[in-house]
Amino acid sequence: MGFGDWNPERNDVDDKKTTNNQDRQKVLATVAKTVVDFMNGHPNAKIVAQGSTPARTRLYQMGIAAFWQEVVEHFEIDGYINGHWESFRPKRNYEAFLLSRK
Numbered sequence: 001m002g003f004g005d006w007n008p009e010r011n012d013v014d015d016k017k018t019t020n021n022q023d024r025q026k027v028l029a030t031v032a033k034t035v036v037d038f039m040n041g042h043p044n045a046k047i048v049a050q051g052s053t054p055a056r057t058r059l060y061q062m063g064i065a066a067f068w069q070e071v072v073e074h075f076e077i078d079g080y081i082n083g084h085w086e087s088f089r090p091k092r093n094y095e096a097f098l099l100s101r102k
Contacts, residue, residue: 028063035099039075043101050096058093065090076100
């Protein structure tokens, strides 16, 4: 799964462009809902999430941490750091995330 702004010149999605159109929370909420819906239909699936930049990966981590109590009730989340996966800890800066249904 990927998301970004539509680039009509390239005829594809640009996941590095920053538009600052004040809809970040709405976009992240839509992505979260899409992930939940997908996992409901594919309970054995695993999803890897990584931003197109370190700042975007950090943004995803802040979103996970902000809703940690809701997330942890339904999902296992691991963080990738220093070449290995570990159980997600909100205060660590990860390079990617792995989500699976409990």
